[in-house]
Amino acid sequence: MTPAPPSIAIVGGGPAGLRAAELCAAGGAAVTVFDAKRSVARKLLVAGYGGLNLTHGEALDDFVGRYSGGSGFPVRLFEEMIRRFPPDELRAWADGLGIETFEQRTGRVYPREMKAAPMVRRWIERLRKQGVRFEVNHPLAELGPGPSLRCRHTSEAANFSAIILALGGASWPKTGSDAAWVPLLEAHGIAITPFEPANCGWEVAWPDDLAGRIEGKPLKNLRVHAGPLGADGELMLTRHGIEGGAIYQLGPILRAMPEPQVVIDLKPEVAEATLARKMESVRRDFLAAAGERWKLGEPARLLLEHFHGPFDELDELVEATKNLTIPLTGPRPIAEAISSAGGVAWSEIDDELMLRKLPGVFVAGEMIDWEAPTGGYLIQGCFATATHAARGALGYVL
Ligand SMILES: Cc1cc2nc3c(=O)[nH]c(=O)nc-3n(C[C@H](O)[C@H](O)[C@H](O)COP(=O)(O)OP(=O)(O)OC[C@H]3O[C@@H](n4cnc5c(N)ncnc54)[C@H](O)[C@@H]3O)c2cc1C
Structure with a gap:
């Protein structure tokens, strides 16, 4: 047998x-x-x-x-x-x-x-x-x-x-x-x-009016930093905060940060000096001019204004564009991750x-x-x- x-x-x-x-x-x-x-x-x-x-x-x-x-x-x-x-x-x-x-x-x-x-x-x-x-x-x-x-x-x-x-x-x-x-x-x-x-979204305490204007809009070709780590890619802006591959990659370090935040370079392939040069003749309304001269989309401009504005000097806008800092209030619920x-x-x-x-x-x-x-x-x-x-x-x- x-x-x-x-x-x-x-x-x-x-x-x-x-x-x-x-x-x-x-x-x-x-x-x-x-x-x-x-x-x-x-x-x-x-x-x-x-x-x-x-x-x-x-x-x-x-x-x-x-x-x-x-x-x-x-x-x-x-x-x-x-x-x-x-x-x-x-x-x-x-x-x-x-x-x-x-x-x-x-x-x-x-x-x-x-x-x-x-x-x-x-x-x-x-x-x-x-x-x-x-x-x-x-x-x-x-x-x-x-x-x-x-x-x-x-x-x-x-x-x-x-x-x-x-x-x-x-x-x-x-x-x-x-x-x-x-x-x-x-x-x-x-x-x-x-x-x-x-691999989840992170929440941002946007005011309702800002959330309504940016919800569903992507931010493309970015470099996103959390502490010493960086990730290239895209982010999607949502009513609750930020989603997307670039922030997913940074999850482990964000979870370990007592006050998590991301610092976004909105123009990673353009040096600060080049950004400044492209604005040479502009004397005021730098943010509005950045739309055309830097090809900076409306959602990015709204975020810059909210987190770093107003911009009285060009240098301030250049600095913020390379270091848009967004505080995060926590990850989205695990059921969505x-x-x-x-x-x-x-x-x-x-x-x-x-x-x-x-x-x-x-x-x-x-x-x-x-x-x-x-x-x-x-x-x-x-x-x-x-x-x-x-x-x-x-x-x-x-
Ligand atoms: C929206 C979404 C998109 C994704 N896309 C990708 C992708 O493109 N590429 C990628 O690599 N990964 C992706 N993933 C992740 C991937 O699907 C998971 O990592 C993978 O399915 C995990 O496999 P697993 O076998 O370990 O567990 P699961 O797939 O979670 O399976 C666990 C099984 O155990 C059963 N079970 C649980 N508890 C009990 C219990 N007490 N008794 C009996 N049975 C039980 C469940 O019913 C389930 O069938 C995605 C996940 C989600 C949610």
Whole structure:
């Protein structure tokens, strides 16, 4: 009689959980994916609305430096996980599903179709063919040694050879990533770094009349500084404050500042002396003249006037244009953020991504305390950690 294959439960059917499921099934395990929602991969489908930025084509040495995390973040281990499952492999994986990808001039990599649904559909079909079972509407209620788990609505805990948790972070809770799992791990003495919004907008206390005039307007070709760090890109002005790639990248440092603020160079490619020269014949109403002479749009002029005006001297306007300082009152709520920082503390995890206090239980994806900017680094990080956890789990059970 052939022995029964080892059984691996994956809890959480986002990209990390599904990636872990396919590797565990390919490795010979009997795999069941449990998810609290009616269907899996809901956040991945939401990410598809923006085209689904799968990964990034920059040099791997730069790529691996995009990741950071809370206390004890293992720089070397994380780099190793990415190098073992690098962006090229993610593109080859998509190709294996018949999803062609392309790299934009910015380096961002997308599926040619710019959506997630076809990829998710084919992926789930392939997982089913691999023998993966799906148990949706199964919120995790309890974890135990063995390892074992119990879902809400089931009276008894079930034992598995290994369990991989891929429960996601705390942003966009309506997609299922609601962090309701935190007390289940804390019950075992496992430390969870509190979740905070990452890749999110920041609030500014604009007066209503200013908000009404700038809302929905972009500021382009900027350099944005927070403390010693800078990021190039665009910002979108909203009723509540500022959104956009340039401020997302500065999230970790802004969160650490007691009084967060950004300093924006509205004309990063033009030297101060050049700005002054372009205004040589102007004697008054410098801000109005800057519209035409510096191609400074109305939203930028309104912000300059509000935060630094009035401008009696040209020098003052030049200085403010290179250093538009906007105090921030705090991040937007985590429910709106693209991702979250925080999660299972690194002190709780070994090099295989197994929980030290629950042998046989592994963790993967955004539920661990790491973060990365937008640009495809999040999905790549989820795939890489899931690949590592699945290999760890297979090593544990086989
Ligand atoms: C608007 C938006 C756009 C994005 N765009 C991009 C992008 O273009 N590129 C990119 O790299 N990243 C993007 N992201 C981020 C990316 O989608 C996430 O980082 C990624 O989905 C996290 O994967 P995960 O598998 O760790 O968790 P999730 O995708 O959050 O999946 C977690 C799963 O666990 C289940 N679950 C949670 N708790 C329980 C429980 N107690 N019991 C059972 N099941 C549970 C959930 O239902 C869910 O299915 C975007 C995110 C958002 C919100």
